[in-house]
Amino acid sequence: MSFEKLGLSSELLTSIKFQGYVTPTPIQEKAIPVVLSGKDILAGAQTGTGKTAAFTLPLLQLLSTSDKPGGQKPKALILAPTRELAAQVGESVETYGKGLHIRSTVIFGGVGVSPQVQRLKKGMDIVVGTPGRLLDLAGQKALDLSKIEYLILDEADRMLDMGFIHDIRKIIKLVPRQRQTLFFSATYSKEIKELSDTILNKPVQVEVARQNTAAETVDQCVYKVAKNRKKNLVAKLIKDGDWSQVLVFTKTKHGANRLAQQLEKDGITTAAIHGNKSQSARTKALANFKSNKVQALIATDIAARGLDIDRLPHVINYELPMVAEDYVHRIGRTGRAGCSGEAISLVADEEGKLLKAIERLMKKEIPVKQVKGYSQSEKEQAHNESVQKSTARKQGSKPKNNSPRKSSKTNNNNQSQKDESGDGTAKKSKKRYAWWRKKKK
Secondary structure, X not given: OOHHHHOXXXXXXXXHHHOOOOOOOHHHHHHHHHHHOOOOEEEEOOOOOOHHHXXXXXXXXXXXXXXXOOOOOOOEEEEOOOHHHHHHHHHHHHHHOOOOOOOEEEEOOOOOOHXXXXXXXXXXXXXXXXXXXXXXXXHOOOOOOOOOXXXXXXOHHHHHHXXXXXXXXXXXXXXXXXXXXXXXXXXXXXXXXXXXXXXXXXXXXXXXOOOOOOOOXXXXXXXXXXXXXXXXXXXXXXXXXXXXOEEEXXXXXXXXXXXXXXXXXXXXXXXXXXXXXXXXXXXHHHHHHHOOOOOEEEEOHHHOOOOOOOOOOEEEEOOOOOOHHHHHHHHOOOOHHHOOEEEEEEEOHHHHHHHHHHHHHHOOOOOEEOOOOOOOOHHHHHHHHHHHHHHHHHHHOOOOOOOOOOOHHHHHHHHHHHHHHHHHHHHXXXXXXXXXXXXXX
């Protein structure tokens, strides 16, 4: 199958060819014809399989061939869970849409609202954004969604995980009932099914991979290591492997900052990206990572869905996620578009249950590997340290000189002499005390 057989315009085919793509991915092959036919779609595919192009390409085609003239109000709305993902989708729209004269903009929080309002006033065909900022602008009457013909939800499961369900329902009320809705998700849960049932009209269901699985191109493994040795192991893996690009996931923002500082001390160029960083700092960190100016990018789960790095070779789970599904999204940053990748998880004793949950979700055991000197578990390390301390105490109580011990007979004689000396001293003291009392009388 080639892109030419999918019914795309010559302008889009030129853009695709310019990007170096020759053969559509399975999700693109199945989804693009459905979208072009005007039907709603419920698409489930593992991350990294080309979902973004699967909806941006047909959307651009539909808008470019529309008989209705473009106006000030947008015709297409794309919802994304994070700023990074919204920016990525917006970039894809611009890249594929060159020469089509389709206006688009990206809307998200964390940056000034005035420039976004000014862009909307110029009139846009496509608006890509995060739910919160979109509702803010709609509330300010700066964004009118009454003419939306195409509604796309990208990474819908992540939006539900992040608590956007109520915002999504509010946005649904602002768009026309008569529309084409495209629903894309990396995982397909009961909650996703319930939401899709309320907003889709007789959708065509497309699924190109078993639910909650990682790409087969990702080589997964686990290193069981004591928690306090994880930083050292990360540095060792990067240095020994001479890695130029590795994405490392932590659970917390502070944990990301601490790890970044430690790796910098170890001589590894590092940047951190998380919710406390300004949008400009996050954009700069990602740009430096993509251009190989930074070896290690430390990220929290909020960035797991929005990072699209071509041919990213390595992902490390410094800490396992609390939600098993997030593991799939994390490691989906590597092994994308048919390229191979490696996903490593560092697992401490207390993370054993999290690992079991991930393996149950994926219906497979993740192989365990060892690095010499780092294979001790927390309990083993504590036991060995206890033994070492006990040995050190025992050695510290021994005589410091190396002279040979005297025979037991000699020791006994010496002890007897000391005892006798003591008794004799005591007798002399008693005589002196008796003499002193007699003199006093």
